[in-house]
Amino acid sequence: LERLMLSLAEKVLAGDTRAAARLITLLEDGSPEALAGLDALYSHTGKAHIVGITGAAGSGKSTLAASLTGCFRRQGKSVGIIAIDPTSALTGGAILGDRIRMQGHSCDDGVFIRSLATRGWAGGLARAALGAVCVMDAMGKDVVLVETVGSGQVELDIFRAADTTLAVVTPGAGDDIQMMKAGILEVVDIFVVNKADKEGADILKAGLEDMLRAAERHKDEWLPPVILTEAVADRGTEALAGVVTGHRDYLAATGGIEHRRRERTRLEILENLAGITGDAVNEIKTNAAFDKMVAGVLESGASPRRAAAELVAVLAANLSRRKNS
Ligand SMILES: Nc1nc2c(ncn2[C@@H]2O[C@H](COP(=O)(O)OP(=O)(O)OP(=O)(O)O)[C@@H](O)[C@H]2O)c(=O)[nH]1
Numbered sequence: 612l613e614r615l616m617l618s619l620a621e622k623v624l625a626g627d628t629r630a631a632a633r634l635i636t637l638l639e640d641g642s643p644e645a646l647a648g649l650d651a652l653y654s655h656t657g658k659a660h661i662v663g664i665t666g667a668a669g670s671g672k673s674t675l676a677a678s679l680t681g682c683f684r685r686q687g688k689s690v691g692i693i694a695i696d697p698t699s700a701l702t703g704g705a706i707l708g709d710r711i712r713m714q715g716h717s718c719d720d721g722v723f724i725r726s727l728a729t730r731g732w733a734g735g736l737a738r739a740a741l742g743a744v745c746v747m748d749a750m751g752k753d754v755v756l757v758e759t760v761g762s763g764q765v766e767l768d769i770f771r772a773a774d775t776t777l778a779v780v781t782p783g784a785g786d787d788i789q790m791m792k793a794g795i796l797e798v799v800d801i802f803v804v805n806k807a808d809k810e811g812a813d814i815l816k817a818g819l820e821d822m823l824r825a826a827e828r829h830k831d832e833w834l835p836p837v838i839l840t841e842a843v844a845d846r847g848t849e850a851l852a853g854v855v856t857g858h859r860d861y862l863a864a865t866g867g868i869e870h871r872r873r874e875r876t877r878l879e880i881l882e883n884l885a886g887i888t889g890d891a892v893n894e895i896k897t898n899a900a901f902d903k904m905v906a907g908v909l910e911s912g913a914s915p916r917r918a919a920a921e922l923v924a925v926l927a928a929n930l931s932r933r934k935n936s
Protein backbone atom coordinates (compact mmCIF):
# COMPACT_ATOMS: atom_id res chain seq x y z
CA LEU A 612 0.00 0.00 0.00
CA GLU A 613 2.83 2.31 0.90
CA ARG A 614 4.42 1.66 -2.48
CA LEU A 615 1.09 2.34 -4.17
CA MET A 616 0.98 5.73 -2.43
CA LEU A 617 4.49 6.53 -3.56
CA SER A 618 3.64 5.73 -7.15
CA LEU A 619 0.45 7.80 -6.82
CA ALA A 620 2.56 10.70 -5.57
CA GLU A 621 4.95 10.28 -8.48
CA LYS A 622 2.07 10.37 -10.95
CA VAL A 623 0.67 13.48 -9.27
CA LEU A 624 4.04 15.17 -9.74
CA ALA A 625 3.85 14.28 -13.41
CA GLY A 626 0.49 16.05 -13.54
CA ASP A 627 -1.68 12.93 -13.74
CA THR A 628 -5.24 14.03 -13.01
CA ARG A 629 -6.61 10.58 -12.23
CA ALA A 630 -3.87 9.91 -9.70
CA ALA A 631 -4.55 13.29 -8.10
CA ALA A 632 -8.28 12.56 -7.90
CA ARG A 633 -7.58 9.17 -6.35
CA LEU A 634 -5.21 10.62 -3.75
CA ILE A 635 -7.68 13.35 -2.76
CA THR A 636 -10.48 10.79 -2.37
CA LEU A 637 -8.25 8.75 -0.06
CA LEU A 638 -7.43 11.90 1.91
CA GLU A 639 -11.11 12.66 2.21
CA ASP A 640 -11.65 9.18 3.62
CA GLY A 641 -8.93 9.88 6.15
CA SER A 642 -6.62 7.15 4.89
CA PRO A 643 -3.36 7.21 6.91
CA GLU A 644 -1.44 5.83 3.92
CA ALA A 645 -2.70 8.68 1.75
CA LEU A 646 -1.62 11.19 4.38
CA ALA A 647 1.82 9.60 4.27
CA GLY A 648 1.69 9.66 0.47
CA LEU A 649 1.40 13.43 0.69
CA ASP A 650 4.73 13.71 2.47
CA ALA A 651 6.65 13.33 -0.75
CA LEU A 652 4.73 16.16 -2.39
CA TYR A 653 5.47 19.08 -0.10
CA SER A 654 8.94 19.76 -1.39
CA HIS A 655 7.36 20.27 -4.82
CA THR A 656 4.82 22.86 -3.68
CA GLY A 657 4.89 26.63 -3.31
CA LYS A 658 4.38 27.64 -6.92
CA ALA A 659 0.59 27.82 -7.00
CA HIS A 660 -1.34 30.97 -6.18
CA ILE A 661 -3.91 29.84 -3.63
CA VAL A 662 -7.09 31.89 -3.70
CA GLY A 663 -9.87 31.49 -1.11
CA ILE A 664 -13.42 32.40 -2.12
CA THR A 665 -16.01 32.69 0.60
CA GLY A 666 -19.49 34.15 0.92
CA ALA A 667 -23.04 33.28 1.87
CA ALA A 668 -24.78 30.31 0.25
CA GLY A 669 -26.05 31.26 -3.18
CA SER A 670 -23.98 34.44 -3.48
CA GLY A 671 -22.43 33.13 -6.69
CA LYS A 672 -19.08 31.74 -5.53
CA SER A 673 -19.14 28.78 -7.91
CA THR A 674 -20.27 30.90 -10.84
CA LEU A 675 -17.49 33.32 -10.03
CA ALA A 676 -14.94 30.53 -9.74
CA ALA A 677 -15.99 29.23 -13.16
CA SER A 678 -15.78 32.67 -14.72
CA LEU A 679 -12.39 33.40 -13.15
CA THR A 680 -11.20 30.04 -14.40
CA GLY A 681 -12.01 31.17 -17.92
CA CYS A 682 -10.00 34.34 -17.40
CA PHE A 683 -6.94 32.50 -16.06
CA ARG A 684 -7.15 29.90 -18.82
CA ARG A 685 -7.07 32.63 -21.45
CA GLN A 686 -3.84 33.82 -19.82
CA GLY A 687 -2.48 30.30 -20.30
CA LYS A 688 -2.60 29.46 -16.58
CA SER A 689 -3.78 26.07 -15.36
CA VAL A 690 -6.41 26.07 -12.62
CA GLY A 691 -7.39 23.76 -9.77
CA ILE A 692 -10.68 24.24 -7.94
CA ILE A 693 -11.63 22.84 -4.56
CA ALA A 694 -15.17 23.31 -3.29
CA ILE A 695 -15.79 22.61 0.37
CA ASP A 696 -19.21 21.29 1.27
CA PRO A 697 -21.41 21.80 -1.76
CA THR A 698 -24.65 21.42 0.17
CA SER A 699 -26.15 23.56 -2.53
CA ALA A 700 -29.35 21.60 -2.94
CA LEU A 701 -30.70 23.73 -0.11
CA THR A 702 -29.96 27.09 -1.69
CA GLY A 703 -30.59 26.34 -5.34
CA GLY A 704 -26.92 26.92 -6.08
CA ALA A 705 -25.71 24.43 -8.64
CA ILE A 706 -22.83 22.32 -7.48
CA LEU A 707 -19.52 23.55 -8.71
CA GLY A 708 -19.01 20.78 -11.22
CA ASP A 709 -22.25 21.70 -12.98
CA ARG A 710 -21.27 25.34 -13.15
CA ILE A 711 -17.93 24.44 -14.63
CA ARG A 712 -19.57 22.11 -17.12
CA MET A 713 -21.95 24.87 -18.14
CA GLN A 714 -19.02 27.16 -18.75
CA GLY A 715 -17.42 24.50 -20.88
CA HIS A 716 -14.29 23.87 -18.79
CA SER A 717 -14.98 20.21 -18.12
CA CYS A 718 -13.11 18.87 -21.14
CA ASP A 719 -10.20 21.20 -20.50
CA ASP A 720 -7.08 19.39 -19.27
CA GLY A 721 -5.89 22.63 -17.70
CA VAL A 722 -8.74 22.62 -15.20
CA PHE A 723 -9.05 20.18 -12.31
CA ILE A 724 -12.07 20.29 -9.99
CA ARG A 725 -12.73 18.54 -6.72
CA SER A 726 -15.49 18.86 -4.15
CA LEU A 727 -14.91 17.86 -0.54
CA ALA A 728 -18.00 17.04 1.50
CA THR A 729 -18.07 17.86 5.19
CA ARG A 730 -19.87 14.58 5.93
CA GLY A 731 -20.07 15.38 9.59
CA TRP A 732 -16.38 14.74 10.21
CA ALA A 733 -15.40 18.33 10.69
CA GLY A 734 -12.30 17.08 12.47
CA GLY A 735 -10.64 15.95 9.29
CA LEU A 736 -11.94 18.52 6.85
CA ALA A 737 -9.22 21.11 7.19
CA ARG A 738 -6.56 18.43 6.94
CA ALA A 739 -8.15 16.98 3.79
CA ALA A 740 -8.66 20.43 2.26
CA LEU A 741 -5.08 21.49 2.89
CA GLY A 742 -3.96 18.14 1.53
CA ALA A 743 -6.01 18.69 -1.63
CA VAL A 744 -4.40 22.13 -2.03
CA CYS A 745 -1.00 20.48 -1.72
CA VAL A 746 -1.90 17.90 -4.38
CA MET A 747 -3.04 20.58 -6.83
CA ASP A 748 0.03 22.70 -6.19
CA ALA A 749 2.33 19.71 -6.63
CA MET A 750 0.65 18.63 -9.86
CA GLY A 751 1.53 22.04 -11.26
CA LYS A 752 -1.67 24.07 -11.17
CA ASP A 753 -0.82 27.76 -11.42
CA VAL A 754 -3.92 28.95 -9.58
CA VAL A 755 -5.88 26.99 -6.97
CA LEU A 756 -9.33 28.36 -6.10
CA VAL A 757 -10.85 27.16 -2.82
CA GLU A 758 -14.59 27.77 -2.36
CA THR A 759 -16.05 27.72 1.16
CA VAL A 760 -19.27 28.97 2.71
CA GLY A 761 -17.85 31.22 5.39
CA SER A 762 -19.76 29.97 8.36
CA GLY A 763 -17.73 27.53 10.42
CA GLN A 764 -14.43 27.76 12.22
CA VAL A 765 -12.88 25.07 10.05
CA GLU A 766 -13.83 27.03 6.94
CA LEU A 767 -12.44 30.20 8.39
CA ASP A 768 -9.17 28.39 9.02
CA ILE A 769 -9.05 27.05 5.47
CA PHE A 770 -9.92 30.48 4.09
CA ARG A 771 -7.15 32.11 6.10
CA ALA A 772 -4.66 29.64 4.73
CA ALA A 773 -4.96 31.11 1.21
CA ASP A 774 -2.53 33.61 -0.31
CA THR A 775 -5.36 35.82 -1.53
CA THR A 776 -8.86 35.88 -0.04
CA LEU A 777 -12.08 36.95 -1.75
CA ALA A 778 -15.36 37.63 0.03
CA VAL A 779 -18.45 37.56 -2.17
CA VAL A 780 -21.43 39.69 -1.16
CA THR A 781 -24.62 40.47 -3.04
CA PRO A 782 -27.05 43.38 -3.08
CA GLY A 783 -30.34 42.79 -1.39
CA ALA A 784 -28.95 40.26 1.04
CA GLY A 785 -28.26 43.17 3.39
CA ASP A 786 -26.97 41.16 6.29
CA ASP A 787 -24.40 39.27 4.23
CA ILE A 788 -21.64 41.13 5.92
CA GLN A 789 -23.00 40.82 9.44
CA MET A 790 -23.51 37.13 8.81
CA MET A 791 -19.90 36.56 8.03
CA LYS A 792 -18.09 34.82 10.76
CA ALA A 793 -16.25 37.11 13.08
CA GLY A 794 -12.66 37.21 11.99
CA ILE A 795 -13.41 36.92 8.29
CA LEU A 796 -13.66 40.62 7.53
CA GLU A 797 -10.16 41.24 8.88
CA VAL A 798 -8.57 38.73 6.54
CA VAL A 799 -10.38 39.60 3.31
CA ASP A 800 -8.06 40.93 0.59
CA ILE A 801 -10.66 41.61 -2.10
CA PHE A 802 -14.38 42.21 -1.78
CA VAL A 803 -16.56 41.11 -4.67
CA VAL A 804 -20.03 42.59 -5.02
CA ASN A 805 -21.55 39.94 -7.25
CA LYS A 806 -24.96 40.08 -8.92
CA ALA A 807 -24.17 43.64 -9.90
CA ASP A 808 -27.14 43.41 -12.25
CA LYS A 809 -29.37 43.67 -9.18
CA GLU A 810 -30.48 46.89 -7.59
CA GLY A 811 -28.33 48.23 -4.79
CA ALA A 812 -24.96 46.97 -5.99
CA ASP A 813 -23.44 50.45 -6.19
CA ILE A 814 -24.70 51.38 -2.74
CA LEU A 815 -23.31 48.18 -1.30
CA LYS A 816 -19.95 48.85 -2.95
CA ALA A 817 -19.85 52.43 -1.62
CA GLY A 818 -20.78 51.23 1.87
CA LEU A 819 -18.00 48.64 1.85
CA GLU A 820 -15.49 51.19 0.63
CA ASP A 821 -16.45 53.57 3.44
CA MET A 822 -16.06 50.80 5.97
CA LEU A 823 -12.66 49.80 4.58
CA ARG A 824 -11.36 53.35 4.45
CA ALA A 825 -12.44 53.91 8.04
CA ALA A 826 -10.39 50.98 9.27
CA GLU A 827 -6.94 51.94 10.43
CA ARG A 828 -4.04 50.69 8.38
CA HIS A 829 -0.42 51.45 7.68
CA LYS A 830 0.59 53.62 4.77
CA ASP A 831 1.81 50.72 2.62
CA GLU A 832 -0.81 48.26 3.74
CA TRP A 833 -3.08 46.67 1.16
CA LEU A 834 -6.43 48.45 0.95
CA PRO A 835 -8.95 45.77 -0.09
CA PRO A 836 -10.57 46.83 -3.35
CA VAL A 837 -14.28 46.33 -3.93
CA ILE A 838 -15.03 44.86 -7.37
CA LEU A 839 -18.42 44.70 -9.03
CA THR A 840 -19.14 41.53 -10.99
CA GLU A 841 -21.98 39.81 -12.76
CA ALA A 842 -20.39 36.39 -12.72
CA VAL A 843 -23.23 34.71 -14.56
CA ALA A 844 -22.53 36.93 -17.59
CA ASP A 845 -18.72 37.01 -17.17
CA ARG A 846 -18.93 40.74 -16.48
CA GLY A 847 -16.26 42.28 -14.29
CA THR A 848 -14.46 39.01 -13.76
CA GLU A 849 -11.61 39.84 -16.15
CA ALA A 850 -10.88 42.93 -14.03
CA LEU A 851 -11.23 40.82 -10.90
CA ALA A 852 -8.72 38.29 -12.21
CA GLY A 853 -6.33 41.19 -12.75
CA VAL A 854 -6.78 42.38 -9.17
CA VAL A 855 -6.28 38.83 -7.85
CA THR A 856 -2.97 38.59 -9.70
CA GLY A 857 -2.13 42.11 -8.55
CA HIS A 858 -2.55 41.05 -4.94
CA ARG A 859 -0.14 38.20 -5.44
CA ASP A 860 2.39 40.63 -6.94
CA TYR A 861 1.87 42.89 -3.94
CA LEU A 862 2.55 39.97 -1.59
CA ALA A 863 5.65 39.01 -3.51
CA ALA A 864 6.96 42.57 -3.42
CA THR A 865 6.32 43.09 0.29
CA GLY A 866 7.35 39.70 1.67
CA GLY A 867 3.73 39.01 2.52
CA ILE A 868 3.85 35.71 0.68
CA GLU A 869 6.23 34.24 3.25
CA HIS A 870 3.91 35.36 6.00
CA ARG A 871 0.93 33.61 4.39
CA ARG A 872 2.96 30.48 3.76
CA ARG A 873 4.06 30.45 7.39
CA GLU A 874 0.43 30.72 8.50
CA ARG A 875 -0.53 27.86 6.22
CA THR A 876 2.30 25.65 7.42
CA ARG A 877 1.43 26.45 11.01
CA LEU A 878 -2.20 25.49 10.44
CA GLU A 879 -1.24 22.35 8.60
CA ILE A 880 1.06 21.17 11.37
CA LEU A 881 -1.59 21.83 14.00
CA GLU A 882 -4.30 20.09 11.96
CA ASN A 883 -2.09 17.07 11.55
CA LEU A 884 -1.22 17.11 15.23
CA ALA A 885 -4.92 17.16 16.08
CA GLY A 886 -5.48 14.33 13.61
CA ILE A 887 -2.70 12.14 14.94
CA THR A 888 -3.56 12.62 18.60
CA GLY A 889 -7.29 12.34 17.90
CA ASP A 890 -6.77 8.99 16.18
CA ALA A 891 -4.64 7.81 19.06
CA VAL A 892 -7.25 8.79 21.64
CA ASN A 893 -9.94 7.00 19.65
CA GLU A 894 -7.79 3.92 19.59
CA ILE A 895 -7.49 4.01 23.38
CA LYS A 896 -11.22 4.46 23.83
CA THR A 897 -12.00 1.25 22.03
CA ASN A 898 -9.31 -0.78 23.75
CA ALA A 899 -10.33 -3.34 26.39
CA ALA A 900 -7.36 -2.31 28.53
CA PHE A 901 -8.93 1.10 28.85
CA ASP A 902 -12.09 -0.37 30.40
CA LYS A 903 -9.89 -2.13 32.92
CA MET A 904 -8.16 1.13 33.73
CA VAL A 905 -11.51 2.84 34.29
CA ALA A 906 -12.56 0.10 36.66
CA GLY A 907 -9.23 0.37 38.48
CA VAL A 908 -9.52 4.12 38.90
CA LEU A 909 -13.07 3.78 40.18
CA GLU A 910 -12.14 1.08 42.67
CA SER A 911 -9.00 2.67 44.07
CA GLY A 912 -10.29 6.22 44.16
CA ALA A 913 -7.25 7.27 42.12
CA SER A 914 -7.24 10.58 40.32
CA PRO A 915 -8.63 10.48 36.73
CA ARG A 916 -6.15 13.21 35.83
CA ARG A 917 -3.25 10.98 36.87
CA ALA A 918 -4.67 8.10 34.86
CA ALA A 919 -4.87 10.42 31.86
CA ALA A 920 -1.27 11.53 32.37
CA GLU A 921 -0.18 7.88 32.39
CA LEU A 922 -2.01 7.33 29.11
CA VAL A 923 -0.29 10.33 27.57
CA ALA A 924 3.05 8.75 28.38
CA VAL A 925 1.94 5.52 26.71
CA LEU A 926 0.66 7.47 23.72
CA ALA A 927 3.91 9.33 23.31
CA ALA A 928 5.84 6.06 23.34
CA ASN A 929 3.48 4.47 20.81
CA LEU A 930 3.54 7.47 18.50
CA SER A 931 7.29 7.78 18.44
CA ARG A 932 7.55 4.09 17.63
CA ARG A 933 5.23 4.66 14.66
CA LYS A 934 6.77 7.96 13.69
CA ASN A 935 7.24 7.03 10.08
CA SER A 936 3.77 5.75 9.38
N1 LIG B 1 -28.55 37.72 -11.26
C1 LIG B 1 -27.41 37.12 -11.05
N2 LIG B 1 -27.39 35.84 -10.63
C2 LIG B 1 -26.21 35.24 -10.43
C3 LIG B 1 -24.97 35.91 -10.63
N3 LIG B 1 -23.98 35.06 -10.35
C4 LIG B 1 -24.55 33.90 -9.96
N4 LIG B 1 -25.91 34.00 -10.01
C5 LIG B 1 -26.90 32.96 -9.70
O1 LIG B 1 -26.94 32.74 -8.30
C6 LIG B 1 -27.25 31.37 -8.02
C7 LIG B 1 -26.21 30.78 -7.10
O2 LIG B 1 -24.97 30.73 -7.78
P1 LIG B 1 -23.79 29.79 -7.31
O3 LIG B 1 -22.61 30.12 -8.11
O4 LIG B 1 -24.20 28.36 -7.28
O5 LIG B 1 -23.63 30.32 -5.81
P2 LIG B 1 -22.71 29.70 -4.65
O6 LIG B 1 -22.33 30.85 -3.80
O7 LIG B 1 -21.64 28.87 -5.18
O8 LIG B 1 -23.76 28.81 -3.90
P3 LIG B 1 -23.48 27.67 -2.79
O9 LIG B 1 -22.34 26.83 -3.29
O10 LIG B 1 -24.77 26.96 -2.68
O11 LIG B 1 -23.14 28.41 -1.53
C8 LIG B 1 -27.33 30.68 -9.38
O12 LIG B 1 -28.66 30.57 -9.77
C9 LIG B 1 -26.57 31.63 -10.29
O13 LIG B 1 -26.97 31.53 -11.64
C10 LIG B 1 -25.02 37.27 -11.09
O14 LIG B 1 -24.00 37.92 -11.28
N5 LIG B 1 -26.26 37.81 -11.28
Ligand SMILES: [Mg+2]
Pocket residue numbers: 672673674694697699704705706707758
Ligand atom coordinates in the same frame (compact mmCIF):
# COMPACT_ATOMS: atom_id res chain seq x y z
MG1 LIG C 1 -21.09 26.84 -4.82
